[in-house]
Amino acid sequence: MVYLPDRISDIELSRRDRLVVYYLSGLLVLIFAYTVTYNVLMAELEGADQSMFASFEFIVQTMTTTGYGQDSDVWSHPVTFLFVAGTQISGIALGFFTLRLIIIPLFTGAEVDLDNRLTPKSDHVIICEYRRDSAVLLEELTELGIEYVLISSSEENAKELSDEGYSVIHGSPQEASAFERASIDTARAVITDAGDANVNTILTVRSIDEEVDIITLTDDSDMRGILVETGADSVLSPHGVLGHRLAEKAISSIRSDLTDTIELGDEIEVMEVPIQPGNRLIGTRIRDSKIREETGANIIGAWIDGELQLPPDPNAVIRSNTVLPLTGAHEALEAFSDFVRPARTLRNHDRIIIAGQGEVGQAAHEVVSEERLDVVTIDIDDRDGVDIVGDAGSEGILREAGIGTADAIVVGLPNDSASLLTTVLARSLNPDIEILTRVSDAGATRKALSAGADYVLSVPRVSARMVARELRGEDVLAPASQIRLLRVPTTPFAGSTLAESGIYEQTGCRVIAVEDDSGLTSSIDPQRRFTGEERIVLVGSDEAVQRFEKRFDVSPVAAEG
Numbered sequence: 001m002v003y004l005p006d007r008i009s010d011i012e013l014s015r016r017d018r019l020v021v022y023y024l025s026g027l028l029v030l031i032f033a034y035t036v037t038y039n040v041l042m043a044e045l046e047g048a049d050q051s052m053f054a055s056f057e058f059i060v061q062t063m064t065t066t067g068y069g070q071d072s073d074v075w076s077h078p079v080t081f082l083f084v085a086g087t088q089i090s091g092i093a094l095g096f097f098t099l100r101l102i103i104i105p106l107f108t109g110a111e112v113d114l115d116n117r118l119t120p121k122s123d124h125v126i127i128c129e130y131r132r133d134s135a136v137l138l139e140e141l142t143e144l145g146i147e148y149v150l151i152s153s154s155e156e157n158a159k160e161l162s163d164e165g166y167s168v169i170h171g172s173p174q175e176a177s178a179f180e181r182a183s184i185d186t187a188r189a190v191i192t193d194a195g196d197a198n199v200n201t202i203l204t205v206r207s208i209d210e211e212v213d214i215i216t217l218t219d220d221s222d223m224r225g226i227l228v229e230t231g232a233d234s235v236l237s238p239h240g241v242l243g244h245r246l247a248e249k250a251i252s253s254i255r256s257d258l259t260d261t262i263e264l265g266d267e268i269e270v271m272e273v274p275i276q277p278g279n280r281l282i283g284t285r286i287r288d289s290k291i292r293e294e295t296g297a298n299i300i301g302a303w304i305d306g307e308l309q310l311p312p313d314p315n316a317v318i319r320s321n322t323v324l325p326l327t328g329a330h331e332a333l334e335a336f337s338d339f340v341r342p343a344r345t346l347r348n349h350d351r352i353i354i355a356g357q358g359e360v361g362q363a364a365h366e367v368v369s370e371e372r373l374d375v376v377t378i379d380i381d382d383r384d385g386v387d388i389v390g391d392a393g394s395e396g397i398l399r400e401a402g403i404g405t406a407d408a409i410v411v412g413l414p415n416d417s418a419s420l421l422t423t424v425l426a427r428s429l430n431p432d433i434e435i436l437t438r439v440s441d442a443g444a445t446r447k448a449l450s451a452g453a454d455y456v457l458s459v460p461r462v463s464a465r466m467v468a469r470e471l472r473g474e475d476v477l478a479p480a481s482q483i484r485l486l487r488v489p490t491t492p493f494a495g496s497t498l499a500e501s502g503i504y505e506q507t508g509c510r511v512i513a514v515e516d517d518s519g520l521t522s523s524i525d526p527q528r529r530f531t532g533e534e535r536i537v538l539v540g541s542d543e544a545v546q547r548f549e550k551r552f553d554v555s556p557v558a559a560e561g
């Protein structure tokens with residue numbers, strides 16, 4: 001969907017576009033001035049009474065050097081000759097300017113100064129060396145209406161992103177000049193993801209601006225203290241969050257505890273539940289699932305084949321890999337967890353395999369080690385905490401880890417090809433195992449689901465979600481959740497009912513709770529008329545929430561408590 005500005009004054013032009021507009025405007029003014037002057041000279045000095053259009057034609061012919069001569073027999077005054085000569089010379093000069101400024105950059109791959117493409121920035125964020133699929137984060141910020149400038153030390157990458165319409169400049173985030181070109185004096189925050197150069201980048205920023213917020217992303221959670229001491233205001237570890245999330249999902253499949261819920265109020269919680277192989281609901285239509293009747297929990301949506309349905313189609317069939325977002329009291333969600341948990345064979349213990357002991361695997365191991373579970377770790381390198389040294393994509397290694405009797409496997413390998421191979425092998429060796437997979441490329445999510453994974457998280461999406469949450473303070477189910485949960489004021493809907501608001505029809509978001517002075521309730525009357533003082537809780541996909549925020553121009557509010 002394309003959003004057009006309400007007024008011409010709302011259109012923001014890059015520096016180069018502004019230069020082109022100024023140039024063309026000046027050219028039109030010059031042609032008009034030449035036309036009027038020539039018309040006056042012909043009338044006053046040469047005694048020729050001709051129309052303004054005839055004078056305009058002569059000026060255009062002269063300036064473009066396409067020819068003239070119909071008036072040459074009339075000229076006799078020196079001033080006229082001088083004026084015509086000046087017009088010819090200026091026309092040739094303007095032709096060169098037009099060629100260099102417009103024609104060559106437009107039709108050739110000539111070198112372009114990326115700084116000239118930037119629109120004026122204010123209250124924006126500056127992103128340094130983002131290494132987790134820049135387009136995912138930049139698209140997230142664009143849809144949320146957050147202005148940004150990305151500084152990339154790779155000229156090729158900067159040019160490619162700029163050509164795609166993103167606000168990118170080429171430069172080193174270790175040089176103050178790069179931040180000055182990115183207008184750090186009017187920026188609200190700096191996001192640095194420069195790896196080993198994070199400390200250098202933070203020190204560079206602090207040497208320019210002591211007040212601007214600095215958000216740092218790192219793959220090494222042990223660096224948190226050093227980065228904060230250097231000057232970072234917030235330190236985010238996407239790999240750690242992702243590993244925790246995958247481990248919590250694995251634990252929740254074999255324990256009755258709810259590990260991944262968020263409280264909306266004293267009596268309402270929200271959670272996501274992946275439907276695993278062997279689940280009693282597989283093959284059942286949502287209308288026939290009897291989830292509300294049996295547990296008291298409400299299905300608010302369904303991820304089926306990678307697509308989010310809000311609300312879910314009553315005739316949709318629940319399959320393996322379906323993820324159901326639900327709301328309800330804590331007891332109702334616990335009842336649902338018991339209701340859908342597949343029957344398990346009697347064993348002496350529960351086993352979880354963790355493939356990969358990088359940042360993701362270590363974070364997952366930290367969560368699982370707190371439970372009374374049998375944990376087996378696999379890694380290609382012999383390091384502390386690794387039980388089996390070898391390739392997790394090898395059938396022999398997986399068998400050695402006990403894949404045939406394991407309840408779940410967390411695939412935290414850094415290479416997507418290796419992750420997909422491990423996922424396929426694990427599914428072939430144990431059809432009933434729950435597979436939770438990490439991918440480094442957002443585009444590999446569907447491939448992992450097709451390979452047999454029950455739950456997939458991508459590093460770029462989790463990273464972008466964490467940054468957005470830090471910048472906007474939005475209330476999300478979890479940074480690694482597949483849906484977004486937003487709490488916003490009803491100011492834009494004052495005087496209208498929920499049915500009249502058009503929230504779902506225009507954005508795809510669904511209202512799941514209303515909060516007023518009496519508290520929070522999930523029992524929503526579509527005919528309730530909003531006063532503008534309430535707050536509503538919405539659920540939706542990334543795209544749906546982005547459409548809501550852009551359509552209604554409303555900012556999220558943080559949950560109390």
